Amino acid sequence: xxxxxxxxxxxxAPMALGVFIAFRILNTPDLTIxxxxxFGMTVCAMVTVAGHPIAAVFAGTAAGMIAGLVTGILxxxxxxxxILSGILTMTxxxxxxxxxxxxxxxxxxxxxxxxxxxxxxxxxxxxxxxMMASVxxxxxxxxxxxxxxxxxxxxxxxxxxxxxxxGMAIRATGDNxxxxxxxxxxxxxxxxxxxMLANSLVGxxxxxxxxxxxxxxxxxxxxxxxxGLASVIIGQALFGKRxxxxxxxxxxxxxxxxxIILQGAYQIDMPSYMVKLLSALIVTIALVMPLTxxxxxxxxxxxxxxxxxxx
Amino acid sequence: xxxxxxxxxxxxxxxxxxxxxxxxxxxxxxxxxxxPENVKPKLKIAxxxxxxxxxxxxxxxxxxxxxxxxxxxxxxxxxxxxxxxSALATILQNVKxxxxxxxxxxxxxTAQSAKSVFDGDGTPIVFAAVSNPVAAGLTGEDCKDIxxxxxxxxxxxxxxxxxxxxxDYKKIxxxxxxxxxxxxxxxxxxxxxCDENGIAYEESSIxxxxxxxxxxxxxxxxxxxxxxxxxxxxxxxxxxxxTDAAYAKKIPVYCGADSMVADGGFATxxxxxxxxxxxxxxxxxxxxxxxxxxxxxxETLAEYAKFVNLQAADKIGFALTDQMxxxxxxxxxxxxxxxxxQ
Numbered sequence: 001x002x003x004x005x006x007x008x009x010x011x012x013a014p015m016a017l018g019v020f021i022a023f024r025i026l027n028t029p030d031l032t033i034x035x036x037x038x039f040g041m042t043v044c045a046m047v048t049v050a051g052h053p054i055a056a057v058f059a060g061t062a063a064g065m066i067a068g069l070v071t072g073i074l075x076x077x078x079x080x081x082x083i084l085s086g087i088l089t090m091t092x093x094x095x096x097x098x099x100x101x102x103x104x105x106x107x108x109x110x111x112x113x114x115x116x117x118x119x120x121x122x123x124x125x126x127x128x129x130x131m132m133a134s135v136x137x138x139x140x141x142x143x144x145x146x147x148x149x150x151x152x153x154x155x156x157x158x159x160x161x162x163x164x165x166x167g168m169a170i171r172a173t174g175d176n177x178x179x180x181x182x183x184x185x186x187x188x189x190x191x192x193x194x195x196m197l198a199n200s201l202v203g204x205x206x207x208x209x210x211x212x213x214x215x216x217x218x219x220x221x222x223x224x225x226x227x228g229l230a231s232v233i234i235g236q237a238l239f240g241k242r243x244x245x246x247x248x249x250x251x252x253x254x255x256x257x258x259x260i261i262l263q264g265a266y267q268i269d270m271p272s273y274m275v276k277l278l279s280a281l282i283v284t285i286a287l288v289m290p291l292t293x294x295x296x297x298x299x300x301x302x303x304x305x306x307x308x309x310x311x
Numbered sequence: 312x313x314x315x316x317x318x319x320x321x322x323x324x325x326x327x328x329x330x331x332x333x334x335x336x337x338x339x340x341x342x343x344x345x346x347p348e349n350v351k352p353k354l355k356i357a358x359x360x361x362x363x364x365x366x367x368x369x370x371x372x373x374x375x376x377x378x379x380x381x382x383x384x385x386x387x388x389x390x391x392x393x394x395x396x397s398a399l400a401t402i403l404q405n406v407k408x409x410x411x412x413x414x415x416x417x418x419x420x421t422a423q424s425a426k427s428v429f430d431g432d433g434t435p436i437v438f439a440a441v442s443n444p445v446a447a448g449l450t451g452e453d454c455k456d457i458x459x460x461x462x463x464x465x466x467x468x469x470x471x472x473x474x475x476x477x478x479d480y481k482k483i484x485x486x487x488x489x490x491x492x493x494x495x496x497x498x499x500x501x502x503x504x505c506d507e508n509g510i511a512y513e514e515s516s517i518x519x520x521x522x523x524x525x526x527x528x529x530x531x532x533x534x535x536x537x538x539x540x541x542x543x544x545x546x547x548x549x550x551x552x553x554t555d556a557a558y559a560k561k562i563p564v565y566c567g568a569d570s571m572v573a574d575g576g577f578a579t580x581x582x583x584x585x586x587x588x589x590x591x592x593x594x595x596x597x598x599x600x601x602x603x604x605x606x607x608x609x610e611t612l613a614e615y616a617k618f619v620n621l622q623a624a625d626k627i628g629f630a631l632t633d634q635m636x637x638x639x640x641x642x643x644x645x646x647x648x649x650x651x652x653q
Binding site: 001004005008012094098104105106108109110121122123124212213214215217218219220222223224227259262263266267272273275276 | 363389390391392393394395396397398400401402404405407408409419420423424426427445446447448449450451452453489490491492495496518
């Protein structure tokens with residue numbers, strides 16, 4: 001029960017990290033995410049069907065990166081508004097994704113092969129999750145372990161990267177672009193690179209989901225950005241706004257908690273159409289939490305002050 | 312430590328919100344009286360749908376009423392992802408962890424998610440409304456526990472439907488939502504049939520409903536005599552927009568589902584969702600009686616639904632002869648009285 005929520009949370013964690021980089025570090029509302037998630041998924045599906053499951057995960061990541069590059073160019077070189085750039089890329093990606101899947105909306109990870117009697121039969125493709133299961137025994141645990149390993153590795157790489165020069169440049173660009181421009185760092189390049197990094201993570205997430213559920217579907221990206229934002233906001237409510245390392249951890253934890261809450265919501269006996277309202281309320285609560293804390297602090301200080309005054 | 316405290320607080324608050332929402336009503340359809348002699352364990356059945364709309368709801372409701380009428384001692388849970396595909400896996404995993412005897416996923420992605428979640432653990436899966444089970448990966452070696460009912464419609468039937476009402480038609484206009492697997496598959500097969508038989512056609516696909524009106528008008532401007540849309544969930548939810556644009560030019564809208572005719576379409580040969588639901592329920596009863604899904608290949612519809620909407624015929628100025636109406640049931644009368652769902 002908790003295992004499956006953890007597994008789902010881990011699969012969507014790179015996507016939450018991508019949202020975190022775009023929204024928190026770069027301060028850019030990037031709407032490419034709904035499209036790049038599916039792009040990572042469709043490219044991964046095609047490479048998986050061709051028989052290269054491990055390469056497929058990297059291909060999906062690269063696909064997300066290309067989507068980010070397009071949005072970055074629209075934003076910087078062509079000076080198009082950030083929100084609009086993302087929408088344009090996302091809209092264009094719909095057609096691209098459709099074409100990648102060979103003009104269909106849904107692709108199951110299988111290929112037609114001739115069996116010993118000479119008949120063409122569909123054979124399920126190998127995926128990284130199946131490889132893992134064949135080594136460590138089947139089940140949710142091996143899938144969770146594999147997703148967790150990927151997420152941990154990616155998180156460590158990210159934390160280290162943001163301490164390096166180019167990583168610092170991206171953070172600085174998000175913090176104060178004017179200052180960065182005046183200090184001879186190429187802000188456009190940093191911004192584009194940041195958006196590419198964010199979307200490559202989103203593409204990785206799409207690729208992981210594709211291999212775990214064994215099919216690619218064009219509808220999979222719907223509302224992905226909202227899920228990512230909810231994860232980031234929940235993480236932030238718990239850990240506060242601190243350094244990048246804490247931020248990376250909080251996005252991952254937020255993603256897992258979001259899934260646990262969602263699972264809980266479907267678990268209790270409430271009509272499933274109520275879940276949407278519930279997730280809206282959860283995000284609202286998470287957003288209000290820091291404010292209430294501040295209010296309570298001021299109240300405490302004020303009371304202490306009043307006590308002092310009446311002494 | 313501080314973070315832990317926060318997590319605890321946060322979870323408590325959320326749980327409270329969830330509980331207060333859950334007071335809005337349960338969702339378990341329960342039958343079989345709770346009497347002491349009723350000791351046979353209940354058969355737990357979960358019906359999972361990706362979103363709500365007329366035909367999907369009709370399938371669900373038919374399955375429920377058929378199973379209730381069958382006298383099986385069942386506990387049926389209905390679940391709905393409300394269009395959030397990422398929730399499908401969560402819902403199905405919940406169902407799995409609660410324990411379930413038979414799963415009924417409606418539509419292609421739901422069935423595929425069910426396959427990956429249950430992963431051959433022996434839980435029977437009886438899908439409903441998957442148009443191409445082979446392409447969807449539901450018929451391979453690793454699908455011993457999976458069977459169901461496909462909602463595929465033979466293309467020649469579609470062309471017959473149009474020539475029945477318009478013997479001298481010249482060109483068909485196909486309209487579909489490009490992200491809907493079922494709809495795309497129906498149209499692709501129909502186009503192949505038209506190519507083979509030298510029938511002229513135009514096609515237009517939309518990515519979202521905002522493009523519907525423009526797509527209809529562009530097809531009309533290309534001089535089509537008839538419009539056809541298969542069982543397309545998205546377009547089905549916007550039939551008035553579709554038919555208003557078409558009927559203004561006196562062009563009929565043929566569609567792939569009776570629910571779409573009830574919402575304004577002219578005529579259909581299509582999936583009779585009640586029939587589909589009945590076939591699914593019959594399969595579930597067989598599974599409950601001990602037949603393994605491996606022994607049951609997936610079924611196609613035993614009979615198609617043929618419906619006509621006389622109010623729509625009036626709007627486009629068609630005079631329908633008795634010969635044309637043979638084999639058709641009137642779903643909507645001239646004055647707009649609907650017999651849908653009766």
